[in-house]
Amino acid sequence: MADKRDYYEVLGLSKGASDDDIKKAYRRIAKECHPDLHPDDKAAEARFKEANEAYAILSDPDKKAKYDQFGFAGVDPNYDAGAGGFTGDFGDLGDIFGDIFGAFGGGFGGSGRTVNRNGPQRGESLRVRLAIAFEEAAFGCQKEVNITRIEQCPDCKGSGCASGTTAEVCPDCKGTGTVRTQQRTAFGVFQSTSVCSRCGGSGKVIHSPCPKCRGNGSVRVQKKLSVNIPAGIDNGETVSLRGQGNAGKNGGPAGDLLITVQVRPSPVFQREGSNIYIATNLSFVQAALGTEIEVPTLDGDVSLTIPEGTQTGSVFRLRGKGVPSLRGGMRGDQYVTVNLDTPKNLTAKQKELMRELADSLGHKVSDKGSPFGKKKKK
DSSP states (O other), X not given: OTTSOOHHHHTTOOTTOOHHHHHHHHHHHHHHHOTTTOTTOHHHHHXXXXXXXXXXXXXSHHHHHHHHHHXXXXXXXXXXXXXXXXXXXXXXXXXXXXXXXXXXXXXXXXXXXXOOTTSOBOOOOEEEEEEEOHHHHHHOEEEEEEEXXXXXXXXXXXXXXXXXXXXXXXXXXXXXXXXXXXXXXXXXXXXXXXXOTTTTTSSEEOSSBOTTTTTSSEEEEEEEEEEEEOTTOOTTOEEEETTOSSOOBTTOOOOOEEEEEEEOOOSSOEEXXXXXXXXXXXXXXXXXXXXXXXXOOTTSOEEEEEOTXXXXXXXXXXXXXXXXXXXXXXXXXXXXXXXXXXXXXXXXXXXXXXXXXXXXXXXXXXXXXXXXXXXXXX
């Protein structure tokens, strides 16, 4: 035994370490040196084996107490330096390897616990998309959606059995849907769990299947459901109808129906959050002298006063004319951007009047519309 390292040293711990510290240290080493991660690394394999042996002793309260008092002499003689391995069950190693190496399939250990695959399971949620108009999103609406979902078979009430018959508990897995096998290796006893081949994981054997669902206990049906779209919903947001998805299994609840809204763009309005934006054109005269115009809103046309001297790009706010907040109910605002519309194809009289205005304002303009001034006579 002189060649063997102290078990605490193997795990990088000091004597007296707590059970939690021992488990954490072993978990770290097992994750670093597991043979599945290092298939050709003999050093990692040896380190993994050494850590297994140390943990098998220190995780057992009785063996740990004997080891703390008497050292190697106090523990089971099966744990011998030259034996090239050790025997016995690994206790809760199954829990540790299940957490760390679940992706490799199969379990480890001998905790004795049986996993039941046939407990209540929640049904899957369904997702659909629903297109609505800009105004419908702003003020809310009621729509209908067509879905195909899985429901409990109405004939057998989910049992999968024909009328007047019952299912037999699977004799192989005793109704759990899984079977366990053990394999003794150089690293100890490895235990794996697999789906029961006899019942296919259902835990029961049906001798007379329901003719409607063919023993599945569920059927696929088409449904038309009404959904309330709340005011203020925006493009890409989702409405949830709880319990309207696929049926659950073994008494589990149904999933949800998730409706993602696609808002069709408006030819008039642009939306940002609860605010909406539009642009309108004014003539030079309207902007200079001021006017009153009609502008569209979600509530219909309203009158907007334009003060004299308004510049292109000016923005006016209409309070409370935006979209209701989805959560608070308060409406945003509407913003109106003014653009000046330069007149084209003026008559001679109109041009003369415009030049007189330009002269009175001290603005230099081209002669007769020519950007190069008055043309010379030949």
